[in-house]
Amino acid sequence: xxxxxxxxxxxxxxxxxxxxxxxxxxxxxxxGIAVHHNFIPAGLYGFAVLGSYLSDTFTTSQWYLIFNIxxxxxxxRSVGKRFFLLNLYCMLLVTFLTQYFSLNLHIQDRLLASIxxxxxxxxxxxxxxxxxxxxxxxxVLAVILxxxxxxxxxxxxxxxxxxxxxxIAVRFNxxxxxTTLIMLFLSSYVTEYxxxxxxxxxxxxxxxxxxxxxxxxxxxxxxxxxxxxWGTGSYSGKAVSMLxxxxxxxxxxxxxxxxxxxxxxxxxxxxxxxxxxxxxFNPRKKY
Numbered sequence: 001x002x003x004x005x006x007x008x009x010x011x012x013x014x015x016x017x018x019x020x021x022x023x024x025x026x027x028x029x030x031x032g033i034a035v036h037h038n039f040i041p042a043g044l045y046g047f048a049v050l051g052s053y054l055s056d057t058f059t060t061s062q063w064y065l066i067f068n069i070x071x072x073x074x075x076x077r078s079v080g081k082r083f084f085l086l087n088l089y090c091m092l093l094v095t096f097l098t099q100y101f102s103l104n105l106h107i108q109d110r111l112l113a114s115i116x117x118x119x120x121x122x123x124x125x126x127x128x129x130x131x132x133x134x135x136x137x138x139x140v141l142a143v144i145l146x147x148x149x150x151x152x153x154x155x156x157x158x159x160x161x162x163x164x165x166x167x168i169a170v171r172f173n174x175x176x177x178x179t180t181l182i183m184l185f186l187s188s189y190v191t192e193y194x195x196x197x198x199x200x201x202x203x204x205x206x207x208x209x210x211x212x213x214x215x216x217x218x219x220x221x222x223x224x225x226x227x228x229x230w231g232t233g234s235y236s237g238k239a240v241s242m243l244x245x246x247x248x249x250x251x252x253x254x255x256x257x258x259x260x261x262x263x264x265x266x267x268x269x270x271x272x273x274x275x276x277x278x279x280x281f282n283p284r285k286k287y
Contacts, residue, residue, distance in 0.1 A: 086133025126194020
C-alpha cells in the first residue's frame with residue numbers, strides 16, 4: 001500500500017500526537033526553566049503568567065483557563081469544528097501540564113536560561129503549529145479577526161506582544177526585561193524554523209534553449225517535475241523558455257546534473273522557500 005502523506009497530515013491521531021508532543025515540550029521549557037527565572041512568554045500564556053505575578057488570586061494555569069473561556073465562546077461559531085476542538089484539547093492540556101507537571105532543569109545562569117527556555121518553548125510552539133490545530137488563546141482570536149476583518153495574524157501578534165512587553169518593562173527590573181526579550185526572540189525564531197523544517201523546498205528557475213530536452217530527462221528521473229514558461233531574450237530577441245521547479249536538497253544535485261549535462265550554458269537559479277502548500281507537497285491548513 002502506498003504511503004499517503006496527506007491522509008496522515010489530516011488524520012486525527014496524528015494531529016493529537018503533534019499537539020500533545022508540542023505541549024509537553026513547551027511546558028518543559030517553561031516549567032523546567034523559564035518559571036524559575038520569572039521569564040514571561042509571549043501571547044495569552046504570557047498574560048496569564050503576568051497575572052499570576054501581579055496577583056495571588058489565581059495560578060498561571062487558572063489565569064490561562066479564565067482568559068481562554070471568552071475567546072472559545074466567541075470561536076464556537078466562528079471557526080471550523082475540527083479546528084475548534086483541536087485548539088480546545090491543546091489549551092486544556094497546556095493548562096493541566098502547567099499546573100501539575102513540575103520540573104526544574106537547574107539552569108542557574110539567567111542568560112543561559114533565557115536561551116535554553118526560548119529554544120525549547122519555540123520548538124514546542126512550532127510542533128503545535130505543525131498540526132491542523134493551534135495552542136488556543138490568541139491563536140484562535142487571530143484567526144477569527146483575520147477571517148472577519150482581514151487583520152493580518154502577524155500584525156495582531158505584534159500589537160499584542162508590544163502591549164505585553166510594555167507591561168513587563170514597567171513592572172520588572174531591566175535585567176529581567178532584557179533576558180525575557182532574548183527568550184522571546186529565540187522562541188519566535190525557533191518556532192519559524194520548526195514550521196519550515198519539514199516544509200521548506202528549493203525553488204529552481206532554469207533558463208535554457210534546451211529546456212524541453214531537460215524536461216524529458218527529468219521525466220525519466222523519479223519525482224522531478226517542472227513548469228515551462230516561454231519568453232523572449234532581451235538581448236538576442238530569440239524565443240527562450242524558463243523551467244520552474246520545486247524540489248528539495250536531496251534531489252537538487254540530481255537536477256543540477258541533468259541541466260548542465262544537457263546544456264552547459266544554462267542558467268540555474270536556486271531560492272529557498274519558507275513554505276510550499278498544495279498539489280503533492282503539503283495540504284493547506286483549514287480553520
